[in-house]
Amino acid sequence: MNVLLLGSGGREHALAWALSASPLLTKLFCAPGNAGIADVAQCIPIDPTNQDSIIQFCRDERIQLVVIGPEAPLVAGLGDALGAAGIRYFGPTKSAAQLEGSKGFTKDLCRTAGIPTAAYGRFMDAQAAKTYLAAQSLPIVVKADGLAAGKGVIIATTREEAEAAVDACLSGAFGSAGAEVVIEEFLHGEEASFFALCDGVHALALASAQDHKRVGDGDTGPNTGGMGAYSPAPIVTQEMSDRVMREIIEPTIKEMAARGAPFKGVLFAGLMITATGPKLIEYNVRFGDPETQVLMMRLKSDLLAALIATTDGVLSNFDLRWSDDAALTVVMAANGYPGTPQKGTEIKGLELAQATPNVEIFHAGTRREDQRLIADGGRVLNVTGRGKTIAEARDAAYAAIAKIDWPGGFYRKDIGWRALQRNGT
Secondary structure, three states: OEEEEEEOOHHHHHHHHHHOOOOOOOEEEEEEOOOOHHHOOEEOOOOOOOHHHHHHHHHHHOOOEEEEOOHHHHHOOHHHHHHHOOOOEEOOOOOOOHHHHOHHHHHHHHHHHOOOEOOEEEEOOHHHHHHHHHOOOOOEEEEEOOOOOOOOEEEEOOHHHHHHHHHHHHOOOOHHHHOOEEEEEOOOOEEEEEEEEEEOOOEEEOOOEEEOOEEEOOOEEEEOOOOEEEEOOOOOOHHHHHHHHHHHHHHHHHHHHHOOOOOEEEEEEEEEEEOOEEEEEEEEOOOOOOHHHHHHHHEOOOHHHHHHHHHHOOHHHOOOOEOOOEEEEEEEEEOOOOOOOOOOOEEEOHHHHHOOOOEEEEEOOEEEEOOEEEEOOOEEEEEEEEEOOHHHHHHHHHHHHOOOEOOOEEOOOOOOHHHHHHOOO
16 A cells, blocks of 8 residues: 655654555655655655645545654644545544643543543633642643643743743743643653554553653753653553553543544553552653654564554454564754754764664654765654663664764763663663
8 A cells, every 4th residue: 555654753764664664565655754764765845734735645646544743733633634535544633633732621631531640720811820820839830731842841940930931831932832821730750651552442552661851861951852762661560551541541532532532543641650650741642752763663563554453443453562672762963952953964874873783773854965964953863772671772772873973963871771770780
């Protein structure tokens, strides 16, 4: 079958890499793609948010499945447009994508369905928000309600910081995403990423993962889109996975169906594993980045078959096989990230690095300029290793990084430290 994958990041390269191995695949296209994706798919210069162009391309190329990578097209209703045009797609409808598009929507759903999450309030008026803040303990979390490209979350340690965050959100610092603000209790524990394929009625858990949001070693500095990840996450035991499905994922699927907005696609739950059990921090309605890179390294089943089963509503008869190996990815980012990244620098040595045993390098922000590989984003490369243990996977990834010649980039040296510390290595 002909498949169109939308997106241009490391997540999409990992998905393209896995999809390209499917015996069900005839031809894989990616819009717009990147220099790495071009090795496994035909890249086409179409903006994933341009619904008309995407639909026309699907008709011209007889696309039988569209896999929507990023969140913005989903929240904007691309799935609805594709469905109305009779084109099969993987991802939620606009109404179901509210689980990521509106943090307030998700918090209210948790309250209705009894899903464990942080206590919260939602406000469109600054004074009302500040009155609520005055009665809360610190630290506290202030979030822009809508999509803010990962920048709309402030963990405030003082009352002044919290009030400034409220003012920033409601005064337009995050555009329309900050028209409403959500104020949440700060949760204590260890974060984990949990993914489940959902067909509107049934849900199938994927392997667990943990990422590293802070830009610097030792989890210091500002939050980013993710500086690395590993799978499996030792804190997500089978017992914990069962609890997450029972207490968080399945009630969400049931409640969304009851609201007439059944969720189809992949549900990405950002969790805090607390002393009393798992609590939902927030939902994303697409695969995570950089978690997808480590999940695809461990997946033994046919990804395309799994996406089709999800789309066609037959997950109850489907299962996935995972490698017992661990995987770990290290993000190489351009200097200046997560502020203003330095674009246009040349990357050398990638072929040598790619030849490292048990390593795949997924491109997140690259382009080709003649024969040169050029950095063209904030997060630029995902150097991903595999091994029998997380320590072995880490060693493979860092061995490959040592062969990359890129003065214009940087990376964390301690990816996987929580898992290694837990395992005593």
